[in-house]
Amino acid sequence: MKLAGRQRSTPQLPPPFLFRLAGGLLLAASGSGVPLCGAESGAPPAQSQEPPSIRWSTPSGADVAPKVELTGLPEDSLRIIGDWAPDAKAWKDMLAVYAAAPGQTLSGNVPAMAGTYRVALGKVEFEPRFPLQAGLDYRAILKPGQIPGAGFEDPEQVAVLRLPAEKREPVTGVSAVFPSASTLPENLLKFYFHFSNSMSRGELYSHLRLEHSGGAQVDLPFLELNEELWDSERKRVTVFIDPGRIKRGLRPREEAGPALEEGQSYVLVIDAGLLDGSGLPLREAFRKTFRAGPPDTTPPDPSLWDLSLPRSGSREPLVASFGESLDHALALRLLEVVTAEGMTVAGNAELGVQESRWTFTPSTEWIPGDYRIHVPNILEDLAGNQVGRTFDVDIFDEAKPLRPEKLTVIPFRIR
């Protein structure tokens, strides 16, 4: 369900906006307010003076949130209320807002929605602390008997506001999945899923599955982390294969067997039920078919990379061919071109040929001289082997730290 932002929801209230209360009463709301005194309560309070009443004020300004207004209060009452502490319980005893799905009965022990109370211009106002959510009923309840210094009597008054749920077509899809190759090592460590829009958290693993080519589901192949490893924009998520299900050497890690086995074909599926950041499902389910190939137990070795050097004075790309697919995110983030003076060369890097070729195009022309490609040793291949270190190794058999250096350097010269 979409969380309605203030900016989006308020202007979309069609004036007048009609909706139906549980009791079958149709109520009108306009762009300026929702007069609803006594709507669900029957008779007004037996007072000689004009009774107090509540209504939702839904200003049309984009940045102004809906709020509840309580009017018709005697001077004495306003004076007493004006002395209440901001967090006094008396506010809520008098006027409170409850959120509920349409048709849902309020149970006695549900707390009221958080918000700010104030006295302003002869009125009491309640402004909800959080944006109202489209499709929910926001029920403001006034208990006249709780108005101090006036001797009003209940019954309570109710004013309901419902922001209409927007009907929108799904727009978000899976824009890329890495690794992109159609044959992947059986000791593959992770997938990156890129989406065309920001996504919602919390339900990823319910909508993600790995199937055998025959359609049977692979049981629990992924490391299901509550955190869900999204990037900060929630447009990319990282999914690890459960390390306990990755085949090592000649035997599977667990009795359950490996998630991927050489020679078998698989389909990676994200169903359309995964919600994007606005609460809409995906345009369509995503499927990637691939075959598991031999395991990769060899760490990446930058000394074996094949370099294609640009000409000086040009903006031709520098191309490094790895001879194998490397981790998409790490290769793009980590590799750098540095001058002899240690300055990072500005430019644009891309990966191609199933993440086996790195193409670096400088922002300005190449100047003749000595350069280096810096390869931080946390760079991984598809099986999580890092430069100089396999994914899974007994480092304590080594008398010295296995890999004290953090960086591998590939020198090259532009002539």
Next chain:
Amino acid sequence: MKTKSLPSIALLSGCCTALLAAVAFAAPATEGMTKGKVEFKSLGPIAFGPEGILFAADSRSAAITAIATEDTEPLEGAAPPNVEGIDRQIAAVLGTEPDQLLVNDMAVNPASGRVYLAVSRGRGDGAVPVLLRLDKENAPEIVDLSQVLSSRAVLPDAPPDAEVSDGRRSSNPRLESITDIAFFEDRVLVAGLSNEEFSSAFRAIPFPFRTVENGTSVEIYHGAHGRFETRSPVRTFVPFVLGTEPHLLAAYTCTPLVQLPIKQLVPGAQIKGKTIAELGNRNRPLDMIVYKKDGKDWLLLANSSRGVMKIETHGIEESAAIEEPVSGGGIAGLPYETLSDWEGIEQLDRLDDSRAVVLRRSGSGSLDLAAMALP
């Protein structure tokens, strides 16, 4: 409390667990804090330190914020924390529905016994992190963070707030998810997992936070399956004291339970933890606490598929490390008991010496908060 009151194995804090503050704390806990509004991009896990100091992890900001809650005394007349449908209650306060709520963590403030909850209101765009606690009547209330004393430690390798715009990269999507935090003696222990490199980042950040030293990550290894699992991330952990020696018990994502002395947690170290139990595959550790009962020391470990396991930690120091392949379902090491009446537990924390507070998912799908006698 002072150090001398420490029992032989007793529990300090934990994942999402509270610190019993059984240690001398030299500097005032609020040293270096400034007053103002605290804001988060994301919230949780959370843990308590001494004097009502709350440590709140913000993975999106790659930061830990220490907040002086000023909640340092037990709440008089407070009801035991039992709330059926705590998710519905919290959603009501936030003006939303339970399906729009993510409860990221729960922790008990040992100074007051009050239960704190780190949640996200919303799951997608416009999601807002919110810190709540239970009031005297067990109603959730939003903790006002508009004027509080706080300090902040930014983790090394923090992603930039803004996109990098040097023309070479459009942004840095690397993010480290903080999977657990705990306070121990004079530092905040932080376990994290990157969304790119698969590695174990475990940090000990001195507290009060200094401006420069934000802790250096150490790599913890564990023996399993006859080989050494390297770089595997710690999922949840708890500090505890063996004799006089502070240790960590850490549960990995792939379920080995590992013990190591905290003094080994020095910057840049490569530590081999001792694997003392193998809890089996198809199972994720969720949360753990340690406690003492009937003169013995116990560990409770909540798991995704095995329920809550009760493990006697007495004799942990003598137990042999598991370094051989574990077969036949993948369970070995310290004996344990699965507690049949502790099903559906998603979060655990100690309430006091005899009770735990749990968040449990009921059969109907609602989330209940309950105080339970420690088994």
